[in-house]
Amino acid sequence: MDLNLQITSSGSDSYADGEIKDEQTNNERAILCTELNRVSAENHQLRDLLSQLNRNCNVLQMQVVSLMQQQEHSQRAQIAPKNEIINGRGEERNNVNDIVERQFMDMGQNGKQVKTDFDTRMIGNTTLYLPHRDTNESWDMKRLGKEKSQVPSQTHLLDSSTTPKLNGITSDIDQATEAAIRRARVSVKARSEASMISDGCQWRKYGQKMAKGNPCPRAYYRCTMSASCPVRKQVQRCAEDRSVLVTTYEGHHNHPLPQAAVAMASTTTSAATMLLSGSMPSSDPNYFLAGAAINSSGTSPISVASISATAPFPTITLDLTRVPAPGAQVPVPALPSNTLPQRAAPAESTFSGVQRSHELRLGQQSRDQAQKLPSLPEASRATTTNFAADSNFTAAIVAALGSFMAMGSGHQSYNDTQIGNPKFSGK
DNA sequence: CGCATTTGACCGGCGC
């Protein structure tokens, strides 16, 4: 206002007009810059908030899983507490959990230091160790179970796989172990007509080979969410059953992951860690880790996860084709729908994994036969109980299964190359 | 035109 008065009182009108316009332009520019800065700052804050919410969501998901496992265990312990005491399984489990907890402790310089990295929360009798809110924790989630003195403690260590460092914890793992973990592999077998299962990550195909003993070509992908991400995966159709897609993951991500990808990444890392924990019997070439869910007839166990020592690299296989799980009924917190990848899904290229497996069975069998399948709660209870022997890995597997089911509603694979499809010519 | 995929070449490990 003052400026206008001064200018209008000057002698040169044309000069004054030009100056006024310049001043107005400068003012508008300054205002716009200020506004832009404000919006940028607000945007930054919102992103931080969103990131924090995602982390909290992951933490809560894993806590729910863990609590449900504990609940299941409590119920079973009430049903047959004597059996465990008589056959000594209770003691054995405690030993296992001691090992798990020791593994966790070993990852830090000492347990005390590790624990001080977390806030603690009490839910019932369970102590939860959460990452500090005010730090950019590379841990998506850590959880320690009940105190040792109580019935089977469960320790869930979820390597974030989303960041290069684990804030003073990974730094204590010697490099050889880290290298070994990188070489450890996790295979996922799932029924899918799509060329690739949706795991929430973005992949770029960098090669394809015909592998010996399988007429279907093997495709090689690398993660493209970060330029330096070391994660690779191989996708190949099963020779025996070409409706089954075998996806093998290697390495862990060194960048933040979308929530939809967290479960799989966690599974990979947890499996790798577990594989190297020495918990598997050396005498067994193929050791069925867990998931020996007994079906309703009580005859044939359904293997869900197995460890292979015969493969060139330590490999754990999750066989989702055998999980008799209809859709969303698994007692696993399905990921919220808003965590689904944004890419629109075409009609047919959706991964349905477990769900499709079940649908196929229903399509091939009569209703009566289908009803003979183990009911889900029954099967999952057995699975959960057996998994509890290695709870570190349990939560990750369960989370991965839940994630798959949540994604079953439709997500396009990153590319639509048909692996093993007749129209696809191998090398 | 830029980017993703394809595919032949290349490399290293392993067994003989």
Place this chain on the structure above:
DNA sequence: GCGCCGGTCAAATGCG
């Protein structure tokens, strides 16, 4: 040393 095999590279090709 040689061949086989799995894995990766990179130029060519295709596609939107």
